Amino acid sequence: MTVRGPGEPEEVVVAGVHGDERSGIRAVNRLREADLDLQRGVVxxxxxxxxxxxxxSQPDSASSSRTLSGLLRNRPRSR
Incomplete structure (x- = not known):
């Protein structure tokens, strides 16, 4: 995880959920290393x-899609 930009992060860019989908991984790596003029914090x-x-996509027997969706279902909701 890399945080860039001023202030608390307001945006999240995620890649690599499935390790064999390389284009998103390359994009996040490039963005993390770029000299961006961000107006707010981005993770x-x-x-x-x-x-x-x-x-x-699956380093063990668990499905990453099911694991992540379970985490999202159980997160606290802001109002």
Whole structure:
């Protein structure tokens, strides 16, 4: 996870949920390294480093899509 820009992060850019989908991973890496003139804080996340390293979507028997959707369902909601 890399945070860029001023203030608290307001945006999140995520890639690498499926390690074999390389274009998003390359994009996030380029954005993290670029000299961007950001107006607010942005978090850049490579979501599944194990799968990225193995160049596959599931480093173990758990489905990353089901795991992440479960995390999102159980998160506190802001109002």
């Amino acid at each position: 850049f996340v490579l979501a599944n480093p194990t799968a990225i390293e193995k160049n596959g």
